[in-house]
Amino acid sequence: MSARFLENDRLADLLVALETEGLGEEDTRELDRLIADDPGASRDALAGAASAALLAVRVPMQPLPPSLHGRLVEQGRVTVREATAAKVVQLPRREPGTGTDAAPAGSSRLGWYAAAASLLLAVAAWWPRMSTEVPVPVAQAPAEPSYAEKRQQLLDSDSPVVQVAWSGTEDPASQEVGGDVVWDEATQTGYMRFTGLAVNDPGQEQYQLWIFDATRDDRYPVDGGVFDIPPDGGEVVVPINAGIAVREPALFAVTVEQPGGVVVSSRERIVAVAQVAAG
Amino acid sequence: MSESLMTRIARGDDSAVAACIEQYGSLVWAIARRLLRNQSDAEDAVQEIFTDVWRSAHRFDPSAGTEKVFVTTIARRRLIDRIRRVANRVQTESADVLDELGFHTPDTAADVSVEAELAARVLQTLRPEQRKVIELGLLHGLSHSEIAEATNMPLGTVKTFMRRGLIQVREKLGVSVGETEQ
Numbered sequence: 001m002s003a004r005f006l007e008n009d010r011l012a013d014l015l016v017a018l019e020t021e022g023l024g025e026e027d028t029r030e031l032d033r034l035i036a037d038d039p040g041a042s043r044d045a046l047a048g049a050a051s052a053a054l055l056a057v058r059v060p061m062q063p064l065p066p067s068l069h070g071r072l073v074e075q076g077r078v079t080v081r082e083a084t085a086a087k088v089v090q091l092p093r094r095e096p097g098t099g100t101d102a103a104p105a106g107s108s109r110l111g112w113y114a115a116a117a118s119l120l121l122a123v124a125a126w127w128p129r130m131s132t133e134v135p136v137p138v139a140q141a142p143a144e145p146s147y148a149e150k151r152q153q154l155l156d157s158d159s160p161v162v163q164v165a166w167s168g169t170e171d172p173a174s175q176e177v178g179g180d181v182v183w184d185e186a187t188q189t190g191y192m193r194f195t196g197l198a199v200n201d202p203g204q205e206q207y208q209l210w211i212f213d214a215t216r217d218d219r220y221p222v223d224g225g226v227f228d229i230p231p232d233g234g235e236v237v238v239p240i241n242a243g244i245a246v247r248e249p250a251l252f253a254v255t256v257e258q259p260g261g262v263v264v265s266s267r268e269r270i271v272a273v274a275q276v277a278a279g
Numbered sequence: 280m281s282e283s284l285m286t287r288i289a290r291g292d293d294s295a296v297a298a299c300i301e302q303y304g305s306l307v308w309a310i311a312r313r314l315l316r317n318q319s320d321a322e323d324a325v326q327e328i329f330t331d332v333w334r335s336a337h338r339f340d341p342s343a344g345t346e347k348v349f350v351t352t353i354a355r356r357r358l359i360d361r362i363r364r365v366a367n368r369v370q371t372e373s374a375d376v377l378d379e380l381g382f383h384t385p386d387t388a389a390d391v392s393v394e395a396e397l398a399a400r401v402l403q404t405l406r407p408e409q410r411k412v413i414e415l416g417l418l419h420g421l422s423h424s425e426i427a428e429a430t431n432m433p434l435g436t437v438k439t440f441m442r443r444g445l446i447q448v449r450e451k452l453g454v455s456v457g458e459t460e461q
Contacts, residue, residue, distance in 0.1 A: 006446055016442045020416040021423060022359040044352075048344045049449035051351040052394035054310070054417040056382050056402055062312060064304040068322050072304065072329050076296035079333040080288055220364065223327070244326040 005041035010034065018043070019050035071245065075188070082239055147237040151182055151191035159184045162249060164274035166194070173198035173256060174271035181252045181274045183211075183240065190240035192227075192254075197272065199231045205256050207271070211242060212251040222246050226257070251275045285339035285346055288332075299332065303350045310351070314358045314420040328357045344452075347392045355417070362420050382410060397451045405444060408432070412440040 006012045014031040017023055023031060035041045064072070145153070154161055161184045168177040176196030183190035192209065200206060209224030216222070225241030256269035284302065287295035307328055311321040331353045339349050383391065388399035402410050411430065415421045423441065427434040 022363040046445045047352045049445045051348045052398035053448050055391050055395035056388050056398040057418045059309045061305045062309045064308045072300050073297050077293040080293045244323045
């Protein structure tokens with residue numbers, strides 16, 4: 001099975017590097033360009049070969065630690081159920097004056113910028129990473145109970161739920177952002193509620209949540225999932241889908257990323273932040 | 280033919296989750312433990328990997344390979360990402376340590392997967408130093424530069440060995456698919 005595109009030395013080198021040591025931003029862009037220029041080329045051209053070669057190594061098998069096994073099963077079931085259900089439910093517009101989700105006024109926003117300066121530097125440092133093919137949430141079909149109802153149930157529960165209002169940034173998508181995020185550490189569930197966050201074109205870009213955990217290095221926030229804001233207006237409630245356990249959330253941040261949540265560019269677009277009060 | 284685990288997961292059958300973890304959990308854990316330094320990092324990585332598996336299940340194409348290769352590809356790429364961003368790469372190891380593992384023979388690899396068997400057939404034909412380059416890159420998580428340093432090979436040679444080896448494995452897998460289809 002010949003693949004003429006692999007005769008392109010540079011393309012082949014980049015594909016090999018992708019599967020063995022990863023690519024930086026510049027190389028990723030170059031790979032994308034080369035693939036776009038060659039209709040026969042595929043980003044996954046060597047993925048199967050690399051995996052097969054890895055499987056051919058005598059790797060001593062080790063059983064999963066029991067506690068990890070339990071977490072995987074629990075989170076897996078939740079993820080699978082939610083991935084096949086609605087991802088976002090639209091609600092009627094809020095009545096003026098209701099809710100607790102308005103973004104703080106300018107002074108507190110400025111305060112956030114000052115307080116979060118070091119954190120944003122950490123975000124910038126962390127930026128170039130990210131996986132190649134993180135898939136997606138998407139569209140919406142009403143579910144029973146709705147995410148809005150689940151969110152309310154969470155707030156009404158006895159759990160000590162974290163609830164923090166979103167603050168906007170200077171990003172154009174975030175000018176009118178409001179709403180809040182609620183998170184229950186005990187059940188590792190949470191919901192984001194948005195108003196005024198710009199509608200995105202899922203074919204061009206998607207929003208992605210990152211959760212900064214005080215017990216982890218700020219450079220490596222937890223991936224909270226990818227989501228869309230549909231064009232119909234009103235409030236949108238999105239479930240949080242944390243990839244790993246969040247022990248002590250310190251900050252929730254929403255960014256604009258490539259479709260599927262892949263981050264390969266220098267588009268440092270943070271569109272909403274919600275900082276959890278210390279203590 | 281029974282429905283694949285990925286197909287079941289993609290259509291929301293959460294009973295397939297536990298079966299998938301039973302099937303591939305030890306493999307993913309073993310790879311993560313090889314590539315990451317400490318248990319806590321490996322546990323976080325495995326959670327990320329399986330989250331990707333659940334979300335990506337709908338993209339599994341049985342004509343392109345087995346589920347084991349599908350899961351291994353997700354694991355491998357996630358771990359590469361993690362190593363790059365955490366700077367947690369296993370430090371360049373001595374040649375003594377690097378001799379620990381080695382490859383299956385085609386016979387023993389057949390117990391792992393059909394792709395592993397085919398890859399083992401290719402790898403068996405390679406020179407030992409070329410096999411070592413592939414092993415160091417894929418299972419020890421070393422960058423090409425680190426492999427060059429660990430083996431005292433020129434960087435260009437390392438890249439050439441890696442590239443030729445993977446392309447040969449790819450061709451072997453492609454031929455196999457063609458033969459199967461006839």
